[in-house]
Structure formats: C-alpha cells, structure tokens
Amino acid sequence: xxxxxxxxxxxxxxxxxxxxxxxxxxxxxxxxxxxxxxxxxxxxxxxxxxxxxxxxxxxxxxxxxxxxxxxxxxxxxxxxxxxxxxxxxxxxxxxxxxxxxxxxxxxxxxxxxxxxxxxxxxxxxxxxxxxxxxxxxxxxxxxxxxxxxxxxxxxxxxxxxxxxxxxxxxxxxxxxxxxxxxxxxxxxxxxxxxxxxxxxxxxxxxxxxxxxxxxxxxxxxxxxxxxxxxxxxxxxxxxxxxxxxxxxxxxxxxxxxxxxxxxxxxxxxxxxxxxxxxxxxxxxxxxxxxxxxxxxxxxxxxxxxxxxxx
Numbered sequence: 552x553x554x555x556x557x558x559x560x561x562x563x564x565x566x567x568x569x570x571x572x573x574x575x576x577x578x579x580x581x582x583x584x585x586x587x588x589x590x591x592x593x594x595x596x597x598x599x600x601x602x603x604x605x606x607x608x609x610x611x612x613x614x615x616x617x618x619x620x621x622x623x624x625x626x627x628x629x630x631x632x633x634x635x636x637x638x639x640x641x642x643x644x645x646x647x648x649x650x651x652x653x654x655x656x657x658x659x660x661x662x663x664x665x666x667x668x669x670x671x672x673x674x675x676x677x678x679x680x681x682x683x684x685x686x687x688x689x690x691x692x693x694x695x696x697x698x699x700x701x702x703x704x705x706x707x708x709x710x711x712x713x714x715x716x717x718x719x720x721x722x723x724x725x726x727x728x729x730x731x732x733x734x735x736x737x738x739x740x741x742x743x744x745x746x747x748x749x750x751x752x753x754x755x756x757x758x759x760x761x762x763x764x765x766x767x768x769x770x771x772x773x774x775x776x777x778x779x780x781x782x783x784x785x786x787x788x789x790x791x792x793x794x795x796x797x798x799x800x801x802x803x804x805x806x807x808x809x810x811x812x813x814x815x816x817x818x819x820x821x822x823x824x825x826x827x828x829x830x831x832x833x834x835x836x837x838x839x840x841x842x843x844x845x846x847x848x849x850x851x852x853x854x855x856x857x858x859x860x861x
Contacts, residue, residue, distance in 0.1 A: 552771065553617065555579045555659060557603050557652055558624035559596070560587035562731045563667070563724075566764035567624065568596060574768050579616060581609075581625070604643065606651040613655050620663035620771055621656040623649060623711075628733075633820045635696040642703035649710045656717050665770055666711045668721040670756050670783060670831055672704035675822040682787075682832040685723070685779045696818065708779060718776035722767060725783035725831065726793075728849060728856075729760035735859040737794075738801035742858065746798065749811040752791035754828040756783040759852035762844040769840040780836040786848035787830035790823070793849055800853035 554571055558564045559580030568591065571578050580591050580598045588598045599612040603625050625648055627640035649666060656664050672690045673683055675697050690705035692698060711719030728734045740746040766782045774780065788796070791808070798806050811825035837843050846852030 552576045552619035552663070553579070554771070555581065555613065555616075555618045555621045555655065555661065556624065557581045557622065557648075558626060558667075559591060559598065560584055561624060561626060562727060562733070563760055563763055563767070564624045566760050567622070567767055568594075570764050570768050571771075572596075574772075576771070579618065581612070603648045603651055606654065609651055609655055610658055613659055616659050618659040618661045620665065621652055621659070621661045622767065622771070623652050623664070623666040624767075626667065632823075633817055635699070635819045637819070638700055642699055645703035645707040649707045653710055653714045653717065662717055663720070663771065664711055664714070664717040665720045665722065665767065665774065666707055668708055668723040668779065669704060670723050670725045670781070670829060671823075671827065672701065672723060673829055673831075674701070675827050677826070677828045678830070679828065680830070682830045683781075684832045685781060685835055689723075689779070697822070712777045720770050720774035720776065721779040722770055722782050723779055723831070724763050725756040725758035725781075727760050727763065728757055729852060730856050731760055734797070734853075734856055737797050738803070738856070738858045741794070741798040741801045741803040741806060744804060744807060746794055746806055747809040748791035748794045748806045749814060749825045750791060750808050751811055751825065752789040753823065753825045754787055754789050754830055755793060755823075756781075756787045756829060756831040757793065757849040757852075758783050759844065759846045759849075762846055762852075765845070766836055766840060766842045769842040773840050775839060778839075780840065781831040781833050782836055783831045783833050784844045784847055784849065784852070785833065788849060790825065796850045796853050799850075800856055801858050
C-alpha cells in the first residue's frame with residue numbers, strides 16, 4: 552500500500568517507518584519538525600512538514616497525492632504525562648486532528664484509516680480483577696478534568712468508525728515503554744532514586760513500542776473495518792512493579808515506596824499510578840491480526856533497554 556503516516560517522527564512513528572517499508576509498503580511521512588523531516592528524507596522516505604491541526608495546510612501538502620491508507624499516530628506527548636494539561640494538545644489531536652486526517656484520507660483516496668487510541672479510554676478507575684475485552688464500554692463520561700481526555704478518545708473512535716468511504720480501525724495501545732526518551736527519563740530518575748513506587752498501587756497494561764509497531768502493521772493488512780483492538784502485552788502489572796522493573800533495567804537500587812495518597816495533589820499522576828486498576832485482554836488482536844508480542848511482559852522488554860548513558 553501507499554501509506555500516509557501522521558506522526559512519522561514520533562515515538563511510535565519512528566518504529567513504524569522501517570517496519571512498513573520492510574513489509575513492502577511505501578510511506579509519505581507527516582511531521583511538524585523540519586529537522587526530523589530531513590532525517591526521514593535522508594532515509595529515502597517522502598516527507599511533508601505540516602501540522603495536522605491546520606486543515607488547510609494539511610490538505611495543500613497532500614494535494615495531488617494518492618494513497619491507500621492513512622495511519623494517525625500524531626500525539627503531543629513527551630514522556631509520561633503527570634498533569635491534565637500535559638494531555639490537552641493530544642486531546643485536540645484526537646478530536647480535530649482526526650477529523651482533519653479523515654478529510655485528508657478522502658482527498659488522497661485512502662480506503663483504510665488506522666488511528667491511535669489508548670487503554671485508559673476504558674476509564675480512569677478501578678476495573679477490578681477481570682481482563683477487559685474490546686466489548687467493554689469505552690470512554691464513558693468522566694468526572695471533572697478527566698472528561699476532556701475521555702471525550703477526545705470517544706470522538707477519535709467515533710470519527711474513525713463512522714466516516715463513510717473508509718475502513719476505520721482503532722488500536723487501543725497500552726502504556727508505551729521501550730528504547731525511547733520517556734522510558735530513558737524514567738530510568739535516569741530511578742538511578743537517582745527519584746522514581747517512587749506507590750502503595751497501594753494501580754494496575755496498568757504495558758506494551759513495548761516494537762510490539763505496538765508490529766501490531767499496527769498487522770492491523771493495516773488484517774484489521775477489520777469498524778473494529779478496535781487492545782494492543783497490550785500478556786502481563787498486566789501493578790505500577791509499583793513497573794517502576795521496580797524500570798529500576799532493575801537501569802541497574803538502580805530498588806525504588807523507595809511512598810503511600811499513594813501523597814500523589815493526590817497531582818490528580819492525573821494519582822489516577823495513572825494509583826487510582827486506576829486496568830487489565831486488558833489482547834486475545835482479539837492475536838486472533839484477528841495474527842500478532843503476538845515479542846515481549847510478553849515489561850520485565851522481558853525492559854531487559855533490552857539500555858540507559859541513556861550506556
């Protein structure tokens with residue numbers, strides 16, 4: 552396929568480009584960064600520097616091009632978000648950015664649209680011990696500042712599934728980690744004993760970025776129109792255990808333990824690390840996409856991540 556990739560120089564986009572090329576697809580990359588665009592072009596990837604939030608310039612940049620698919624991997628997240636406002640730009644990309652990219656898909660004649668969704672769309676709360684499947688209600692109405700995030704995830708999937716003329720697919724990625732800046736920042740913090748483990752702790756469903764990229768390429772080929780897929784590894788973990796695995800991978804001492812109530816002054820951080828318990832099933836992605844994670848748990852994956860100074 553000819554693929555338009557929005558967010559081609561981001562954390563996941565950087566993993567996706569070589570995998571798409573290796574699978575025989577051609578890529579037109581979209582990025583906001585002129586410097587990173589030059590790196591893609593040096594690698595032989597056609598690139599356009601454009602902000603997908605600017606509909607007019609986006610359509611102008613793609614006018615005259617034809618493509619079979621659009622992959623929406625544009626975010627504005629740099630590392631683990633700690634405050635609600637850290638997600639607001641990404642919320643906008645999930646709403647207006649998705650709408651703009653669907654107009655771009657119509658312009659270039661794309662019949663496939665794969666969008667980045669997120670595991671916390673199931674709700675920032677305690678979901679208990681059961682593993683959630685894609686049939687579980689997604690993006691319920693949230694309280695206070697959380698509603699902006701959930702509204703954006705509702706809009707993202709509704710637009711992808713409900714736009715005539717394209718086969719829309721949503722990938723509900725877990726918590727990203729891997730050889731990328733956010734994980735390496737956590738490792739640096741762990742080395743200085745600045746990354747505490749909350750007790751009691753929330754439960755999260757991680758995914759290595761290499762496994763996320765592999766699932767995305769599989770979804771491009773085999774995903775079913777109007778379907779969402781949980782893209783997570785096989786092993787949900789408490790956030791305290793995730794922090795401990797990061798410290799171990801960094802060669803750092805065991806993290807200090809702090810009572811989770813100390814995080815309450817930072818509501819988003821508290822929800823992420825302590826207030827939300829969410830275990831997701833990846834069986835549908837395995838069954839329908841012919842995919843399975845190379846790293847079944849974050850401990851497996853983190854062993855292969857070198858600290859920034861290594």
